[in-house]
Amino acid sequence: GAGVSQSPSNKVTEKGKDVELRCDPISGHTALYWYRQRLGQGLEFLIYFQGNSAPDKSGLPSDRFSAERTGESVSTLTIQRTQQEDSAVYLCASSLGSPKITGELFFGEGSRLTVL
Amino acid sequence: AQSVTQLDSHVSVSEGTPVLLRCNYSSSYSPSLFWYVQHPNKGLQLLLKYTSAATLVKGINGFEAEFKKSETSFHLTKPSAHMSDAAEYFCVVSDWVNDYKLSFGAGTTVTVRA
Numbered sequence: 355g356a357g358v359s360q361s362p363s364n365k366v367t368e369k370g371k372d373v374e375l376r377c378d379p380i381s382g383h384t385a386l387y388w389y390r391q392r393l394g395q396g397l398e399f400l401i402y403f404q405g406n407s408a409p410d411k412s413g414l415p416s417d418r419f420s421a422e423r424t425g426e427s428v429s430t431l432t433i434q435r436t437q438q439e440d441s442a443v444y445l446c447a448s449s450l451g452s453p454k455i456t457g458e459l460f461f462g463e464g465s466r467l468t469v470l
Numbered sequence: 471a472q473s474v475t476q477l478d479s480h481v482s483v484s485e486g487t488p489v490l491l492r493c494n495y496s497s498s499y500s501p502s503l504f505w506y507v508q509h510p511n512k513g514l515q516l517l518l519k520y521t522s523a524a525t526l527v528k529g530i531n532g533f534e535a536e537f538k539k540s541e542t543s544f545h546l547t548k549p550s551a552h553m554s555d556a557a558e559y560f561c562v563v564s565d566w567v568n569d570y571k572l573s574f575g576a577g578t579t580v581t582v583r584a
Contacts, residue, residue: 358513385570396560396574410568445514459572461506461513 356380358462360446366468367436375431375465379448386429387459388421391443400444403429436469443467472497472563474544476575483551484583491546491578493561502569503544504562505535508577514560520544531555556582 359378367373379386388400399413403423414420418436423429433440443466447459477492495501505517518529525537531554535546544561558577565571 387570389574394576396576397572399571399573402570404570410571447514458516458519459514461515463511463513 358446358448358460360444360462360465362465363463364466364468366470368470369438370435372432372434373436373467375433375444375446375467377429377431377446377448377462379427379429379446380460381427383448383450383460384426385449385451386423387447387449388429388431389445389447390415391445391464393442397445400431433467436467438469441467441469471573472501472565473573474503474561474563474575476559476561476578478578479576480579480581482581482583485553486550489546489548489551489555489580491559491561491580493544493546493575494542495544495561495563496542497563497566499566501566502564503535503537504564504572505529505533505544505546506560506562506574507557508560509557517546517559551580551582553582553584556580 361376386403389397391397401421402410405426406423418434421431443464445464447461449459473496475494500522503520506514507517508514517533518527520527520537528534533548558579560577561575562572
C-alpha cells in the first residue's frame with residue numbers, strides 16, 4: 355500500500371479482555387517496529403522485526419504482550435488480560451533498513467487503546 | 471544508553487516569527503539524531519536526520535538543525551513559522567549498537583498564533 359496501515363484506529367475494551375492490533379507495513383519494507391505512546395510521553399520501543407523474526411523483544415512490558423509477523427508483511431500485536439495501564443496509542447512503523455542507514459521510519463496513524 | 475531531552479514541552483510563536491525547539495542528547499558515541507513531526511491525526515513524519523556528515527542539516531518544510539557536539543545539542547529551527555507548522559515535534563536518537571532502536575524525547579507541542 356501507499357503507507358503503513360493500522361487497525362483498528364480506536365479500540366475500547368474492558369479490563370481483562372484480550373485485544374489484537376494489526377499493522378500492514380509498506381510493501382517491500384523488511385523492518386517493522388511497534389512503539390507505544392502514552393499520554394504526554396514520548397514513544398516507547400516495544401519490538402522490532404527483521405523479516406519474520408523478532409531479534410529484539412526487549413521492549414515488551416510483560417508476558418501479556420506478544421507480537422508476530424507473517425509473510426514479511428502483516429504484523430499483529432496481542433495484549434492479553436488487558437490492564438488500565440495498557441491504555442495508550444500503539445504505533446507501527448516500517449522501513450527498508452535500519453534508521454541509521456536509511457534514515458527514515460514510516461509510521462502508521464496508530465491504534466488508540468482504551469481499557470476501562 | 472542513548473537518550474534525548476526536549477527542553478520545552480510547549481512552544482508558542484506568532485506566524486512569520488522564528489521557531490526554536492531545543493533538544494539535548496546523551497550518548498557515549500557519535501549519535502545518529504532525528505527530528506520527527508506529528509500533525510493531529512497523522513502518522514509521524516521524518517523532518518531531518520544527522521548521521522555524522524555535515525553538522526548543519528536541512529530538512530523538509532524549511533526546518534534545519536545543527537549538531538553541536540560540545541553542547542550535546544541538536545536544536546531545531548525555522549526562520550519563519552507558518553500556521554501549518556502547528557504540530558508535535560520529537561527529537562530522536564538511535565542506539566549505537568542496535569541502531570534500529572530509537573529513543574524518543576517527550577515531545578514539544580508547537581502552536582502558531584495568527
